Amino acid sequence: xxxxxxxxxxxxSELDMACDTPPAHYPENTGSGLSRYNLHHVGRDxxxxxxxxxxxxxxxxxxxxxxxxxxxDYARRFEATPGAPPA
Numbered sequence: 001x002x003x004x005x006x007x008x009x010x011x012x013s014e015l016d017m018a019c020d021t022p023p024a025h026y027p028e029n030t031g032s033g034l035s036r037y038n039l040h041h042v043g044r045d046x047x048x049x050x051x052x053x054x055x056x057x058x059x060x061x062x063x064x065x066x067x068x069x070x071x072x073d074y075a076r077r078f079e080a081t082p083g084a085p086p087a
Contacts, residue, residue, distance in 0.1 A: 001050050002078065005037060006068045007057030021086050022053035040065045043080030051080040 003026060005013045026037045037055035040062075045051045052074055056065040069075075075082050 002052045004052055004054050004069075004072075004074060005056075006040070006054060006065050007060045008036060010037075011057075012072070017053070020050070022050065024085070026055045039085045041069070041082050042085050043075055043078050043082050045078070045080050050086075051078040053085070054082075 001017045001019065001022060003015050003017050003022065005011060005026075022039055022042060024039050026039070036057070038058055040054045040056040042050045042054070043052045054065065054069055054074065069082065074080075
């Protein structure tokens with residue numbers, strides 16, 4: 001799965017994640033109790049597997065994250081359908 005970042009200091013960065021379910025926050029344990037990025041949504045491939053996870057800076061509005069994700073065309077790039085993160 002690929003983690004994609006919107007906003008903050010690593011805006012437009014990517015990294016591979018070796019897990020089946022993306023963590024709710026990235027990085028998971030900052031030591032300060034404050035997460036730098038929150039899981040916003042995931043993209044699932046035709047088999048229903050998570051192809052990518054979009055993480056957003058905590059101060060970004062939902063509409064901004066969706067707009068940026070659409071502009072960057074993550075769904076097409078990963079041949080996936082965007083949806084809500086896993087519960």
